[in-house]
């Protein structure tokens with residue numbers, strides 16, 4: 001598998017977060033799985049889960065190839081990684097019909113256009129079980145206030161590459177989430193000035209947490 005250095009750095013803190021928040025035997029949809037590095041790592045380290053990876057059409061063959069290269073014994077005994085599906089969050093017909101306990105997405109909000117975010121949130125609400133979780137990992141600012149200078153320069157760098165990209169406003173995202181029925185639950189500081197924004201699609205049972 002071709003490894004992303006950022007994924008190598010964030011996969012362990014993200015694993016700890018998922019272990020704390022996911023219910024047992026969770027069915028998880030991942031949006032923008034990239035090279036499948038997170039899918040492979042969580043599939044290996046969370047004892048029982050179904051991890052549905054997805055990508056846009058242009059990256060789908062690479063993702064499927066990477067995950068197909070995983071041997072069964074590289075996954076936890078009760079972990080399942082179904083064939084990755086095509087999903088562009090702006091294409092309503094591409095959202096899967098299945099229901100999920102959680103949706104996870106890492107480092108995608110600043111890559112997709114800001115206008116795609118309400119579509120992402122509405123699609124997530126549609127595929128989550130009541131009380132399901134959305135976990136969005138990446139850099140965010142709060143109404144223009146950045147938690148670190150490095151995120152401000154990353155934002156400028158992204159916008160110089162493509163004006164449609166940019167570090168997103170967590171406050172705005174939380175308002176947009178509320179508008180589609182997703183309740184902001186937590187906002188967890190992560191290493192290297194990243195955050196995980198956690199939302200719920202209804203009353204969330206903390207008793208579902210793993211020990």
Ligand SMILES: C[S@@+](CC[C@H](N)C(=O)[O-])C[C@H]1O[C@@H](n2cnc3c(N)ncnc32)[C@H](O)[C@@H]1O
Nearest residue numbers: 032033034056087088089090106107108111112
């Ligand atoms: C920087 S990569 C992150 C990949 C991986 N999640 C990771 O953490 O390494 C950005 C991802 O956002 C995805 N993406 C961008 N726009 C998208 C959209 N409209 N719908 C779904 N995924 C999108 C890209 O396909 C790509 O996989």
